Amino acid sequence: MFFRRARELRWIGENPAEVLLSIKTPRNEVKKKTPEEKRRLMEAIPEVFPQIAETVKAFVLIQRYSGLRLVDVVTLRTDALADDGLMIASQEKNEEPVFVPLPPFVIELVEHLPIKSKDYFFWTGTSTIKTAVNDWSEKMRRLYEAAGIEGKRTHEWRDTLAIEVLEGGGSLEDVQLLLGHKSRKTTEKYYVALTKKRMEKAIEVRRRTWDADASTKPRRRAG
Secondary structure: HHHHHHHHHOOOOOOOOOOOOOOOOOOOOOOOOHHHHHHHHHHHHHHHHOOOOOHHHHHHHHHHHOOOHHHHOOOHHHHHHHHHHEEEOOOOOOOOOOEEEEHHHHHHHHHHOOOOOOOEEEOOOOOHHHHHHHHHHHHHHEEEEEEEOOOOOHHHHHHHHHHHHHHHHOOHHHHHHHHHOHHHHHHHHHHHHHHHHHHHHHHHHHHHHHHHHHHHOOOOOOO
């Protein structure tokens, strides 16, 4: 961008970066949090955050069951809470409304959280969003480290939800709706490989039935 602008202003005769390709960050492998990792995270909360254990517990559980991005949990409004989930009017990367179902015990926990502010569950609303997100990112880093799963990304909650939905027989469209992807292409970009693995597994199971049938097939008589 700098060299292109310098060329436009005629500071230089040619743009030396003109033939370079755009840098693309590779997508990390889609991973599902294991039951053991989930258990260790929850057990570490009272030890790491004894004063705000219930708040951190609610934060993690909302991530776990909603698949919301960290910033969307940080800025979760109190008026988003419904009887059976969350009605999110707008997400950071999607301005379309999305409904997020939550287990009853998570809703009950959120309803009894200590008041952070009248508008938000996990943010005072007085600092910048960036400051609040950095604060919660640091909290999650400390929690993951204490749980012995250092290096895991909080984005893996979204991956976990997607994998669980697909493994449960759901479709890519179901994943798109639950994760609030504006475009189907986004869902396919990250999770279509999982559907291919499901198909390969199904084909392998089907082939095993062929092998079973082959063992009972009558043999030809010699001569």
